[in-house]
Amino acid sequence: MLKTKGERTRHAILTAAANLATEEGLETLSIGRLAEATGMSKSGLFAHFGSKEELQIATVEHAASLFVDEVIAPARSAPKGLPRVWALCDHKLRYLEQQVFPGGCFFAATSVEYSHRPGPVRDRIEDMLRSWLSYLEHAVEQAQQSGELDDSLSAREITFELDSFALSANWQYHLFGDPAVFENARRAIRERLEILRVVQAA
Amino acid sequence: MLKTKGERTRHAILTAAANLATEEGLETLSIGRLAEATGMSKSGLFAHFGSKEELQIATVEHAASLFVDEVIAPARSAPKGLPRVWALCDHKLRYLEQQVFPGGCFFAATSVEYSHRPGPVRDRIEDMLRSWLSYLEHAVEQAQQSGELDDSLSAREITFELDSFALSANWQYHLFGDPAVFENARRAIRERLEILRVVQAA
């Protein structure tokens, strides 16, 4: 894939754009700044997209496919039920720890930036995050149906709790710089799942 | 207080700036946009501050004092120990629900924006968040020392978990728009504290 030069350049631009967006913001990101980062001219770079908004949308979709590759896809090899719930959470934490994006989770960063900025960019970000949360929720439901997790608490609420720890770890790490927060989150998730499992066994 | 006209105007500017910052970003916020929002001229507004950076710093401090008034101060009337821990969490959720800032928690929004933007603005934001977290952690420690909370888990880790739920609720609310997340967070916090309390009693 990426046969033509144009496709390769476009891919490189989107990678740089996604990286820069996590540190400096996607709306804030200027064409000139991105051109400088990729070593291209403003107009040469711009020609790959019809407008800044299309560049932003393409960047979101590029980041989404990276997220799928790094988090969703690897977890699919884990057995349905509790192991898959754990795999999803663990891979998301790894994706954060390994700094797939230098400024942390692309969607955590951009969703804050766009939550009050209506338009197609915001819509794609929201869609992606809805997809992620409902995929995790679905995995939780399966673990409840198989009897591995207590079902007195809704899958939605369990999902809320589990994802909170990852969100918070990402946030604290990039603000305070201490990577120990990832272990905090991992322990909190493991312990939460353990409690939900134990209750079911009683 | 706020005797002179200048002080009143400055206060009004900072209120507008803090409000706009939660929706549109503090770095993104332009003097012209803020002048339009306050009905002033660009230069008339600018004269209250020596530079945009000083305006940003003043805005952060304005928001910090609002946060103290809305969250820290009311919780101080709760008895030390578990009640105060709960009061801090609950008041923070109320501060989010009642939209003291239209775009949610000022510090959640701006900390993401500035986490990779070194400088005095970032420093003040980080300081404020460190203060908040260590204040909450101190309250948790007191609850542990009084025997109300299990102390086999560090106060730091408990604090991490509790604040995660509020952060996540704020984030989800402004992205998805469903105020039910605040009740999710409240329940999660209550249940987490309950489990930590029960363990101690056993």
Added chain:
DNA sequence: GCGAGAATAGAACGATCGTGCTTTTTTGTC
């Protein structure tokens, strides 16, 4: 209610923004 000083407005600056148009360079095919 007058006068000094504070508060606000007006106009302009260089820089950078997103974007269009034109030209030059590069790529891939026969």
Added chain:
DNA sequence: GACAAAAAAGCACGATCGTTCTATTCTCGC
């Protein structure tokens, strides 16, 4: 290796950015 097509660059535009300087309006203590 020539040649059409694609990719990249150059240049210029109107708008807006933060900021400065000067002029005007308002405030408040006497």
